[in-house]
Amino acid sequence: MKRWDLIVVGMGLAGLTAARTAAGMGAKVLIIGRGMGSVALFGNSVDVLGEVKPGTDMAESIGAWIAARPEHPYARTGWKVIAAALDEFRALFPPPYSFETAGAGNSLVPTGAGTLRPTYLLPATMAAGAAMTREETLIVGLRGFKDFQGDTVSLHLGCRGTAVSLPRYGLEGLTAQGIARLMDEESFRDGLGEAIRGQMAGERFIGLPAVLGLKDPAGALKGLEALTGARVFEIPMLPPSIPGVRIFHRFREDLIARGATFLMGNPATGVSIKDGRCEGIAVHNPPLKTEYRADQYILAAGRFLGGGLQADMERIAEPLFDLPVFQPGERGEWFGERFFQPEAHPIHSAGIVTDADLRPVDERGKVVLANVRAAGTILAHHQAVEEKAREGIAIATGYLAAKRALTQ
Amino acid sequence: MDLQTEVLIIGGGATGAGIARDLSLRGIPCLLVEKGDFTSGASGRNQGLLHSGARYAVSDPEAARECIAENLILRRIAPHCIEPTGGLFVSLPEDGHEYRATFIRACEAAGIENLPLSPREALSMEPGINPALIGAVQVPDGAVDPFTLVVENARDAESRGARFLLHTEVVGLIRAGDRIAGARLKDRITGDEYAVSAPWTINATGAWANRVLALAGPRIELALSKGSMLITNTRLSGRVINRCRPPASGDIIVPNDTVSILGTTSLRSEDLEHYDVSPEEISFLVAELSRMIPAVREERFIRAYAGVRPLVQSGETCDDRGISRGFALIDHAGCDGLAGLVTITGGKLVTYRLMAEKTADFICERMGMHVPCLTRTQPLPGAGLSHALKDRLARLRRHAPATRGEILCDCELVPREAVDAILREGKVRDLQDILHRTRLAKGTCQGGFCVYRLLGVLNELRRGEKSGGSNRVLKAFLEERWKGIRPVLWGISLKEEELIESIYKGLFNLKPEEIPLPDGGGA
Secondary structure, eight states: OOEEEEEEEOOSHHHHHHHHHHHHTTOOEEEEESSSOTHHHHOSSBOSOTTSOTTSOHHHHHHHHHHTOTTSHHHHHHHHHHHHHHHHHHHTSOTTSOEEOSSSSOEEEEOTTSOEEEESBEEGGGGGGGTOOGGGEEEEEETTOTTOOHHHHHHHHTOEEEEEOOSSTTOTTOOHHHHHHHHTSHHHHHHHHHHHHTTOSSOSEEEEESOSOSSOHHHHHHHHHHHHSSEEEEEOOSSSOHHHHHHHHHHHHHHHHTTOEEEESSOEEEEEEETTEEEEEEEEETTEEEEEEEEEEEEOOOSTTTTSSEEOSSOEEOTTTOOOOBOOSSGGGSSOSSSSOSSOOGGGGOBBOBOTTSOBBOTTSOBSOTTEEEOGGGBSSOOHHHHTOHHHHHHHHHHHHHHHHHHO | OOEEOSEEEEOOSHHHHHHHHHHHHTTOOEEEEOSSSTTOSGGGSSOOEEOOSGGGTTTOHHHHHHHHHHHHHHHHHOGGGEEOOOEEEEEOGGGHHHHHHHHHHHHHHHTOOOEEEOHHHHHHHOTTSOTTOOEEEEEOOEEEOHHHHHHHHHHHHHHTTOEEETTEEEEEEEEETTEEEEEEEEETTTOOEEEEEOSEEEEOOGGGHHHHHTTTSOOOOEEEEEEEEEEESSOOOSSEEEESSSSOSSOEEEEETTEEEEEOOOEEOOOSSOOOOOHHHHHHHHHHHHHHSGGGGGOOEEEEEEEEEEEEOTTOOTTOTTOOSSEEEEEHHHHHSOBTEEEEEEOOGGGHHHHHHHHHHHHHHHHTOOOOOOTTTOOOGGGGSOOOHHHHHHHHHHHSOSSOOOEEETTTTEEHHHHHHHHHHTOOOSHHHHHHHSSTTOSTTTTTTHHHHHHHHHHHTTTTOOOOOOOHHHHHHHHHHHHHHGGGOSTTHHHHHHHHHIIIIIISOOOOOOOOOOOOOOO
């Protein structure tokens, strides 16, 4: 039986980062996942910590924030690891489709609800969103495409809004994926550019739903900017996320080039444990059940949505290794009375508690399995959504878990 | 703008709408005011059960006879609001054969059609029920769509001259000596206040009866009982499944289109605006009802909700005319020396028509009119439309837009055209009005995706305005949605919850703000 150096469970940003970090160190890596992971749902730009005010240096501000939260996953990594991991991430995306900060810290970019949200690294297709002004911007919706409501965006941002028909007849009801594939065709996006130009009244910025192609978004951007004479930016919208799918594809391409093995579509269903170590992971591909073995394992299966955590009516569990899970009280205490409330719902603090090495520990702090690590949002004691830290946590802990696993 | 009418009806639930139709059919002008939308009180927060009366056959034969009589009438006059599913009363080993025998005798005595079934027969009809059952009895229970029923009553009344004011609250009762001569109304959306004068005022506000009466002084003895229910993601049975034991909490599962509704609990309640479903109630319902249908334990739930039943305290009403044990018609002239004011409360959804008939009879008698009630036989306007799935699908197909339109709701396949049609009618006044009139937000994601899209459609009508809004409507919707979803958050529902929080709090960066809590409902 073939043996790997590292098996990663989960194909979200944490799992992908862990696999790539390990592959970059020359390790033989197997990555197992049911599907593309949450990066394909929510991945747009790279959030690190939303609380850091725009114009403030992230490196200078984040240290104090982490110091006040000794249980947070960032307390395991510290800024140095975050920064190194982000550099690795950026290395994967060379210009023209690169990820950059606008200044030293966060920038505010428009969303599909017409709000502004803070984020750290922007892909080239979103950079102009951080520079737009309401007087000079036209928000363009696509008729028949329901997951981006341009009029909601323009109304709330206070910009002018319009909607254009897609250049070909009968495309109403298309999905984001469908439109993105068409945007890879030059003639299609030129048609769209012409339609937008017809609606312009001297605007310098144009906001579009984030569907500017899967293969060559930078080319699409350049083409549209040439036709309209304005700076064009993508706006994040309801999932799935096309920019997130781009991230996934880029990781996969790179991992395969480095000799990693992708096992996608079937879940890991069981593990063999011996003497406090994991010996293998079973993947169920009916009717077959195959066991894969490695020296090291990283669990990056996400939270409830990804299946990394599960809850019945009594408690929250980690279904694959049955690792200890930090419990946020009884079921009645998992969520607050209001959906929007100043403090995060207690359930979000649930997850896997680890040692400094990202190895899961029990209530007494004892390492459970010597060769298993956890990374990404499955970790306890963070509020990735409200902290605007999802990608930062995934990238930094995925990176650190792989480094520690291979240098053990 | 001051108005005048013969009879002012307060409350747009089944009783109020039923009274409006009954009076209109007798040629008596009336005007109905409702604080929210139709059925925003108990009429919209029940289990959607068309009682056969079998549930009361042993404990309250009179109520049982009333139920079966109305059940049969509604099947004739409102077939399009009813799915004649039939029902089973299932005996589990711990329920014993003795109660089952008593139950069958009581059904016979009350005139309720009943068919005893062996466990094998019952399982062949309903494979989902607990195979340990020791017997079952088939009765003519059914499922009813209360919203359509109420809207149909209102539509018929309106075509005969009745007027309806929704989102309009009664803020005062106008006194003229020892009479109530009308009411002061407030439009809850525009804030406009005006008066309506009427020789007769009917308080048909159910659990809210004392709220209205407080505007004039009197008070009736009314106990409020909160009942919590749980909606499944799939339909668990073809028929209504009841537990064959003395009436108790957690003893019934009612199918409703593609889902089932589990019920209920019964807790005394005082607060009419905020009634939450507690985790204990949910655990109780799941534990009890999984005894009848074991799949309940593994089922995904999409929402929990509670309604408040108004229970009339027997012996406390001085002039209830002994018309029914289940409901009370109170003439405040006799009780409180206030002429022109009548309260009708208590009762069940299935007896709404009888309550309306008795109320209208009373008003006619006092007016000195002798006009017979027609609602016993006269079908509702849409009654020609069959409720059978194949006919409903055929109707949908006829109304489908010629071009492939946008589907706003992927869970329930609601096309944008359906919303455009409602907007063209021009009667809806807020987001919830649109949601009540479509299947939007009723599916698995409970509006997580489609309400964003619906608001986009509404914002399209405002194109050109540069308001810089606050997403207040969207946030208020998510807050309202939360009330139903929070109690069922475990298992698969947690995936949906993570998705929705990631979208609205994460991607869209919506933040808490001071939003007034939405109303609990009611007239």
